[in-house]
Amino acid sequence: MAFDVAVIRQQFPILSRDIDGSPLVYLDNAATTHKPQCVIDAISHYYSYSNSNVHRGAHRLADESTKAYEGARDTVARFINANVREEVIWTSGTTESINIVAHGIAQQLNPGDQLLVTEMEHHADLVTWQQACATSGAELKVAPINDNGELNLDQFQTLLCDRTKLVAFPHISNALGTVNPITKMIAMAKAAGALVLIDGAQGIAHGDVDVQSLGCDFYVFSGHKVFAPTGTGVLWGRQSLLESWPVWQTGGEMISTVTYQSAQWNQLPYRLEAGTPHIAGVIGLGAALEWLSRQDLDGMRLHEKALMATATERAEQFEGLRIIGTAKNKLGVLSFLIEGGHPADVGFLLDRQGIAIRTGHHCAEPLMNRLGVPGTARASFSLYNTLDEVDALFDALKKVRLMLA
Template sequence: MLDIQKIRADFPILNQKVNGKPLVYFDNGATSQKPQVVIDAISKYYQEINANIHRGVHTLSQLATDAYEIARGKVQNHINAKHAHEVLFTSGTTFGINLVANGFAAILKPGDEVVVSHLEHHSNIVPWQMLCEKTGANLKVIPMNENGELIMAEYDKLLSDKTKIVAVNHISNALGTINPIKYMIDKAHVVGAAILIDGAQSVPHLKPDVQALDCDFYAFSGHKMCGPTGTGILYGKEVWLNKLPPYQGGGEMIKEVTFEKTTYAELPHKFEAGTPHIEGGIVLGTAIDYMNEVGFENIQQQELELLAYATQKLSEIEGLRIYGNSKNKTSVISFNIEGIHPYDIGSIIDKLGIAVRTGHHCAQPIMNFFGIPGTIRASFSFYNTKEEIDALVEAVKKAQMMLS
């Protein structure tokens, strides 16, 4: 069991007031808060070892390079990648997905098929649409049901020898649905397709084992798991990363440059052009250390208790509907109050110090499926409490009374 008050003391932002009320932060699906150890690590980098990496022979450059590559090793161990060079530093999930989609432009031909799901964030839809427009490939969509679950029987029907890549999220950002990705990975491989998993919403809640999953690509962001913004990881199997062309050209990703021809560096540098977010990569390692110290089993237990409690309490409000009732779900609740726009609810409860997300959550196809403009989304982290959920419930009731 977690000592929640001890955990909360690690996050200085949680001590402040918003609009004169104690902050209740339920927008963790957008970004998580940062513990003091992460904040301190950012300052420590700039105070002690700030230098460019991989190029310098001077001491600071070597210290920074060592710290950066140690962080890569931490990520490798965390996700159980076979090789450190299969771990690419990126600016976030969106960058990782675009890197892969751009690479597949050299592989796809007209008539090939790309499969995504109805549950995807726009970042895992738009790059594939752009790829299909560029190559003449066709985009296929796995449908969903009223519970916010993907229909696996329909997924099976979509797969064929024309399928070249499947791109699906591990967990839906809008509904909290946990998708059966191991099944989906295995099925994709049967027809010879690669598969990319968008792990942006899963890494705050669980440790993905990429070898056990056997996924070809796994992308996630650092800022949703207590790390700095502008950081992320793309895992790719060595065989696939060697097949794909570089995403960007510039320094670091080259082996030799002449005006006649350029040859490219080995992995991972082939995909890491230019000066990276050095401090961010190093401190992402610090954030991973922190979350492992808390323990992902403890994190899951705390968050599932919060999800169950919030579901029960919110369901007692007359006229409230929860969207996304999958049997396998993480700590996200999307809901609306009958007859009231979600933005209006969000604006009022913000005045009471409660931070939630309102809108379509960059998942407009989901909202179109339900015939709504958006939802109010409360997304919980391990540092949240049942008392904060009580405050949310009372705030929603007050907003409902004011707007009815």
């Protein structure tokens, strides 16, 4: 099937909305993506016809719910090429996934050990590792970036040593759109004997994640960044690690046997999944990835590159606009400042014209401080955006510039 953005858009009900009389131009996809009708239908069908708890019920509804829920796990495993389905752990999102890993690594660290991150981390990554170090006495090292928003690979390499126990970094920067050379970075970290976690929140929606080929130890992402419901996420980890990883929460499902004195943990994946899960959301996540898998992913990636290239060209020609983050390899994000205008004002004035963007520091305050800016206006693109919407953004920005003059 050839990629056709018009056909794609017809499957997203919200994209037909007007905002104050203007057609919605949704350019806040790095924050969350919209949901195709098939995902909405999958959630509605579950609640309308199968609503039941999973795994333990002895009736038809429980059986149907369990099959749909566990079928979604199979879908995720195929989508990211996991070695076995048991490596897919359900979470509430990227943040919880990182916290599960951090909770476990903190119990394995000693004073003098090191964790390594980058200057472009989201708070969910940075602060979580800060806390792991505070708990264990380990030291957090931060690999620097250049003024373009690209990682300095030489200094990243220099910071790696035999005391580096885990390295964490984003696949794609949520604030700048920088696509990190993750294959090289993983190889460097593994050569130093470190575990590697990839924050895939921004990378997963582009449909080119093969965890076996990458060679990382953990890959984490949120469902709502990939056309699925909020409150869903995935921790993928190597089976050999997860089988002995310290449990994150205790409760139902994750226990195999229990007495008044002690308990033994269940096998994977359930040992890391305590309590009643977000069943409808997980089913929706499975539906989203099945939908995405049916698309022309090569055509999608070419379309997304065209959106980025056109937006960048328009931005470079726009008087009074400064792009923040000019890495050679970027995808999906255009962060910028308008001369004489605070990002919040720019966002407000764009919204009055039906253009939805994000403003602020994008949960990357230390990165903004590093770049010497208070925050940015951020337009972020997805497969359903069009070149006409890129034009609409810059036509609206012309009016913003006049209003700010």
